[in-house]
Amino acid sequence: MAASGSLIELKSRPAQVAARQLHAAVKLISACAQKADGAQLGELLILIREAGIDPLEAAFATGVRRFDKSGDYAVDGALSVTAWLKWKCKLSGGAAAERVEIGKQLERLPKTEEAFARGDVGYQHVAVIARTAENVGAAAVRTEERNLLNAALTMDPGQFTTVAKNFEHRVDAAGALAEANRAYQRRFLHVGDPQDGVVRIDGLLDAEGGATVRAALAAQMKPIKDDDRTHGQRFADALVEFCRKGSGGKRGSSGSRPQLIIRASLATLAGIPGAPAGELEGGGTVPAETVQRYACDSALIRMTGRTELEHERNNASRTLSASTRRALEARDRRCVWPSCGRPADWCDGHHLVWWTRGGESSLPNLALLCRPHHRQVHEGGWSIQRREKQWLVQPPLKIPGRVLARRE
Numbered sequence: 001m002a003a004s005g006s007l008i009e010l011k012s013r014p015a016q017v018a019a020r021q022l023h024a025a026v027k028l029i030s031a032c033a034q035k036a037d038g039a040q041l042g043e044l045l046i047l048i049r050e051a052g053i054d055p056l057e058a059a060f061a062t063g064v065r066r067f068d069k070s071g072d073y074a075v076d077g078a079l080s081v082t083a084w085l086k087w088k089c090k091l092s093g094g095a096a097a098e099r100v101e102i103g104k105q106l107e108r109l110p111k112t113e114e115a116f117a118r119g120d121v122g123y124q125h126v127a128v129i130a131r132t133a134e135n136v137g138a139a140a141v142r143t144e145e146r147n148l149l150n151a152a153l154t155m156d157p158g159q160f161t162t163v164a165k166n167f168e169h170r171v172d173a174a175g176a177l178a179e180a181n182r183a184y185q186r187r188f189l190h191v192g193d194p195q196d197g198v199v200r201i202d203g204l205l206d207a208e209g210g211a212t213v214r215a216a217l218a219a220q221m222k223p224i225k226d227d228d229r230t231h232g233q234r235f236a237d238a239l240v241e242f243c244r245k246g247s248g249g250k251r252g253s254s255g256s257r258p259q260l261i262i263r264a265s266l267a268t269l270a271g272i273p274g275a276p277a278g279e280l281e282g283g284g285t286v287p288a289e290t291v292q293r294y295a296c297d298s299a300l301i302r303m304t305g306r307t308e309l310e311h312e313r314n315n316a317s318r319t320l321s322a323s324t325r326r327a328l329e330a331r332d333r334r335c336v337w338p339s340c341g342r343p344a345d346w347c348d349g350h351h352l353v354w355w356t357r358g359g360e361s362s363l364p365n366l367a368l369l370c371r372p373h374h375r376q377v378h379e380g381g382w383s384i385q386r387r388e389k390q391w392l393v394q395p396p397l398k399i400p401g402r403v404l405a406r407r408e
Contacts, residue, residue, distance in 0.1 A: 025052075050119035057099075057123045058106075058116040065103030098127060105130040108138035111145045121149060124157035132164045135179065136171045180206065194284030217242055220346070226339045229372075237372070241346055264291045269356045292356045293378035295319060297349040319361055320349045332368035336391045337384070342370035350374055352384065367391070 010016045029048060036044050067073060068081040078084035085096035106113040112129050115121045129148060133141045141148070144167055151163045169176040189203035205213065220238035223229070229237065260280075267275035268288045277285035297320050320328070329344040347368040353359030367384060369377065376382045381396030 049122065054119045054122050055117055058113065058126075061099055061103040061106055061116075061126075062113070063103075064099055065107055068100060068103065098130075101134060102126060102130045105133040105138060109133060109141060109145060111142075111149060115149050115152075121152045122157070125152040125160055128152075128157060128161050128164050132168055135175060136168050140171045183207065184209075194280075199284070224341050241371070245345070260294075262286065262291055262294060264288075269295060271356065287379065289379045290375075292354060293348075293374055295355050296351050296374070296378075297325075319351075319355050320366070321361070324361060324363065324366070325349060327363055328366050328368055331363065334368065335370040335373055336367050336386075337369060337373040337376075337393060338391065340370060340373060344368055346370045348374045350377060350384070352386065 010019055029044075029052070033041065033044055033048075064081065064085070067084075073081045073084035076084060076088065078087060082093065082096045082100055085091045085099065086093055089096070091099070106116065106126070109129065112121070112126060116123075116126050129141065129145075129152070132148075148164065148167065152160050155163065165176070168179075183206040186204050187206055187209060190201070192200040192202070217235065217238040220241050221234045223234060227234075262278045262280055264278040265275060268278055268291050271288050271292060275288060277287060278291035279285055328349050332344070332347075334340070334344055335342045335347050347370050349361075350367045350369040351359040351361065352365050352367060355361065359365050364386075367386065369384070377384055382393055383396075384391060384393045386392075
């Protein structure tokens with residue numbers, strides 16, 4: 001059962017012919033996909049799924065079931081068919097186990113197996129039906145199999161999952177509750193240590209918890225005009241913005257917000273070459289430019305000795321007073337960057353002449369900038385000026401570009 005290159009040596013003559021035809025068909029479809037565009041390409045993609053991938057997945061599931069029963073995976077030294085699939089078919093453990101379970105359940109669900117083989121339903125729909133059969137039993141699913149398949153024909157897998165879960169609840173409410181409780185017990189959230197300038201966040205939430213987080217972040221995930229962020233970047237920004245608001249709700253300078261502590265020397269604040277990076281209390285470092293950005297609109301603590309920290313925290317002074325912040329929001333209303341419309345509660349008060357360079361915390365020297373555009377100025381090297389009720393922004397000299405303007 002050894003492979004030579006990317007082509008398996010098959011002993012069966014019909015299998016050899018089918019393999020050659022399959023390889024030829026894949027090459028032909030690939031060539032068509034390279035040349036097609038527009039509606040023709042869309043139709044081709046549908047064909048690839050319905051006539052190719054899904055029927056082949058159905059054949060694969062049936063083959064896996066038979067291979068599992070035969071025990072022939074042991075010939076290669078594998079301890080299980082799942083282990084064999086991971087090894088020989090380059091599948092992850094989860095993907096291999098899922099296909100083994102689908103193969104087992106399809107044997108008991110003939111209508112689903114037939115629809116899968118025809119390409120009427122997709123792999124993800126079948127995986128949902130197989131999980132339902134695993135949870136409540138194939139016999140219960142067979143009584144509703146036709147209705148489930150009809151629903152699968154008109155719904156995407158996410159919508160169909162809701163239908164399947166409703167069915168499970170009708171059949172076995174106690175089992176559905178037990179599954180929900182097990183899902184809740186699996187919840188966790190891990191925030192990693194900084195590595196290469198990034199922090200990995202990983203976790204699991206039950207369905208209720210996930211829906212709660214989505215609802216909380218939805219208002220801050222909407223793209224704005226000329227927004228070039230990906231969906232994932234908008235999700236990440238929304239999470240950070242939500243956390244920055246803290247318990248104070250409104251983003252006023254006097255509001256209660258999470259305390260992010262950055263330790264930095266005067267040389268770092270001043271941007272003197274050779275100065276150390278700013279140190280985050282939770283671990284990790286940030287560049288001097290980031291420290292200077294935070295200095296625009298933060299509470300400042302001046303320390304001359306290590307034992308003074310707790311006392312100084314209670315006597316911190318803000319670079320922007322509450323009254324100045326309110327006046328700034330009343331004047332600018334939103335981020336002043338051309339083409340941006342992020343609201344004031346997403347914004348910092350930026351010093352046009354930087355605070356770290358002696359700029360005053362007075363209204364003529366301030367501008368509301370959302371966090372991404374505030375970062376553009378400090379870490380990205382852009383400049384922003386106000387001339388006769390017009391905001392002008394310009395990229396750094398090393399980046400060719402034109403001046404962008406926005407009138408108030």
